[in-house]
Amino acid sequence: MASEAYRTLFGWLNGTRASADLALAEETPAEGQQLLDDMIASLPDAAIVLDRDGRVIAFNAAARIIAPALARGAAASLALRVPEVVAAVRDVAATREPRTVEFSQRVPIDRWFSAHVRPLGAAPAGMMLLVFHDLTPVHRAEIMRADFIANASHELRTPLAALSGFIDTLLGPARDDPGARARFLAIMKTQADRMARLIDDLLSLSRVELTEHMHPETPVDLVPIVRQVVDGLQTLAQDRNVEIKIAQSSEPMVVAGDRDELTRVFENLAENALKYGAGGKRVDIGFSERISADGAAETLVAVRDYGPGIAAEHIPRLTERFYRVDVSQSRAEGGTGLGLALVKHILNRHRGKLTIESETGHGATFTVRLPLIHSRDAEQS
């Protein structure tokens, strides 16, 4: 059986059945098995070669992850445990026609695959190649896209419904009521501003995502950027009765970056600290430098507030689009739920990272980490 299988393999490798016997004459079964194992191991997807009876001849490491019980010489159906795939193998053995089936696994995590069963060589000795293509990333991206559209539509529909309702009221019952008109117009303005902010954030997010693989190269000093952001937020800080302070830093902190995008990062973080951490009455921004685990110098900018903090279960999800700890509080603060998602994407583009540390009742620290470049580079720019 095995020699028939190798004969078919080499016939197939050489492109003609006629050359199979020639090839086989020079190959021992052990060399043939090795060659087959090497070929299968080099495939990026999980792959299994079966003989015509569905017994396993070779498989790669990726296949073992999908079907841990795979064993050479044993029937593949014992290890595969996916009825659709077992049926496809049986069909291909009988018809020698290729088949593709899709299936999903729930354990240990949700995963989706397409299984491609192809006949190798011709009957009667013909083998079969079973390749599993992992569709999980595509499925996840589809789910995320659908969720995102649903969330964005919902966020836009709420202010739109309010605007539409007030327009009807102003055209109807409140037509001749100047007091109501002034009040309603003010609310309408707030709702229209909210829609505009949402659209601005959505556009910024899609722009950053589109350029995420292009890393900015211009050297920029973070210190003046952060100072400018803090100056710009003084009015908000006074309104909230919060003192916002930058720890003195005489040294430039130079990174390769896009000035506008980095400004947006610190604006979002400092504004959040002022809005959600106002109860702490103080926001501190500090700079530091350190050598990261992989030996590269990096700069850290920490935005610390002393407000209510964030419960641990929310922290890993804060940078998801539209994720908010308290939706009504975020809306009341004019939030869109996109600020930290934008921060994360901008930092990805800058080869940087955001870390969030918080303890309920003890404020929160949002730390931006970016690779540091030599300050001389900045002076030349």
Ligand code: ADP
């Ligand atoms: P938003 O537009 O809602 O502010 P963000 O993405 O900027 O959106 O923030 C997401 C959520 O993270 C906020 O709604 C808030 O619940 C929480 N959050 C952000 N910063 C802080 C902070 N400094 N303290 C407490 N909660 C915060």
